[in-house]
Amino acid sequence: MTAPVRVLVCDDQDLVRAGFTMIIDAQPDLEVVGECADGRSSVELANRLRPDVVVMDVRMPVLDGIEATRRLAGVGVAFPVKVLVVTTFNLDEYVYDALRAGASGFLLKDAPSGQLLHGIRTVATGAALLDPEVTRRLIGRYAARVRPADGTPVEVPLAPRELEVLRLIADGLSNAEIAASLVLSHETVKTYVSRILTKLGLRDRVQAVVYAYRHGLVT
Template identity: 50%
Template sequence: MIGVLLVDDQPLLRRSLAMIIENEPDLAVVGQAGDGGSAVLRARSARPDVILMDVRMPGLDGLEATRRICADPVLNGSRVLVLSMFELDEYVYEALHAGASGFLLKDARPEELLDAIRRTYRGESLFAPSILTRLVAHYVAAPRRERTPAPPPGLTPREVEVLALIGNGLSNDEIADALVISVKTVKTHITHLLAKLAARDRAQLVIVAFNSGLVSPR
């Protein structure tokens, strides 16, 4: 059972999300919070697997709450999926660097939300397609001097290839097709990358790929 914590300052939206989630046999709402401060406290007590986090809330906002949750060793098993009405670039970048595993718009369909929760639980990064495209474009356009000029040390050539494809937004299936290897082999490479780079999840691998200059212009 995947435990989900709902964080949003709108009670009606929390109720709607709870109804969607509770209808799934493998998902359960383990708590709710209406602001970032309460979210941090509730996460520590409920130990959710996935936290659906709103950005704009009174008091402590969702980005700072995400930062505190992801930095808390007690909550190492909890992953944050940021939900927002806005796809403002600064929100996406801040959410990523705060430790979020993904960023989804609130206009997503229910089935997209449920898929996002499950993927986040499995350690996959999740971004709305429009957001990922803009995220990649931002890093590609950034001055080269702002990024590490070489891949992280200690990686095999194949791991560097996989990391680059992750940074370009490819799924495991797409990576397998591009490199002509099995999906199982792709997952093994990703496991090695997470360990070697001390990354929390796939979203952090995306950041490493960007900062290492491995993302190619589209």
């Protein structure tokens, strides 16, 4: 049998941590190996427990989730850790910064438990998790902070079709939705996404979204 995905839960609210832990531990393919209430502890525990995924809150004492994510993504641990940010949209205006810091995706705290489990499994495989609706609202809301000052798109090393796919990724569309929009096969879209990430030197779809907004490719 495949070893279960090892999860570290980091949230300063006891009830939230307990709820996440109960949901995750009920799954045969997932295992909570530790809990903590601040970002500094998440980095310390990650070095000691070597989790596959950290479920991370943003607003916490001692060290916030953004800086903790930056360290967990490769600066402060002996090995990179996947981070899934789980936050309250109306309160946490810094989630965009967490994505830039290296988070593999984010969900809302009031999302169904099935979405949390799917998110953990998704980022554990090395893929990125971007809830389309949340992406459109959140990234769109704060994109002005990272767009070029004059609003002029910069030249990027992509073919026209690749650029089109990148813009759809930035709009929060899944591969299936992109395929339907451009009348392409799912495999063709996957090839385009892989090519885009390689050409731009990006890790995953999250970084692709950040890149698109930073370079003024979407409005």
